[in-house]
């Protein structure tokens with residue numbers, strides 16, 4: 186496989202074309218950003234941790250029958266994925282109150298929800314990724330009602346799988362963000378990443394945080410938290 190031209194550089198990843206049609210080369214970066222890019226830092230080792238954790242989770246999802254864009258891990262910081270056109274939605278699933286939900290509704294963090302909450306945010310940096318509903322999604326032509334239903338059903342399946350997956354390693358899955366893409370054939374496919382950058386992950390007994398809130402809220406070492414997640418999931422570095 187040959188890495189060709191850079192197609193896109195985001196806050197946390199670079200995406201390159203390859204010599205294989207519909208396969209992209211993703212390189213994770215050590216950059217950490219929060220609050221729509223207002224807080225920034227370079228954290229050595231973050232790219233490795235996110236690439237290894239997300240690769241492992243996407244492989245596990247695939248094994249459980251939840252199809253996604255992941256193709257293969259190439260190195261500690263690189264992976265191959267299937268090319269999709271990203272739907273400009275951040276799909277947030279919540280099992281426990283935290284973050285913007287707690288703030289918006291004036292609730293304490295850490296309250297277990299009896300039913301998962303699904304929220305949609307419009308992926309638009311200039312607008313600050315506003316919370317939107319299905320009527321807005323239709324108005325903006327972001328997805329058809331049928332596509333949105335597939336996205337919603339997928340998000341619920343991913344949540345059911347991940348709740349158990351993390352519970353098995355004594356981690357409380359508080360909330361997380363998913364992104365979906367559309368394949369050349371027009372199918373909705375789970376894409377992007379699932380890592381401590383995009384999830385809130387707390388120790389099941391102590392509620393110790395192992396996720397990006399360590400960075401957002403200056404609570405301690407981000408890499409120590411992410412390393413704890415990788416270790417608990419039994420992950421390891423690539424020998425290649």
Ligand code: C5P
Nearest residue numbers: 283284285286360361362382383384385
């Ligand atoms: O900030 P908020 O409480 O809405 O975040 C909910 C979840 O979505 C958190 O796990 C957070 O890490 C994730 N998220 C993300 N990327 C964003 C916004 C939120 O991964 N741009």
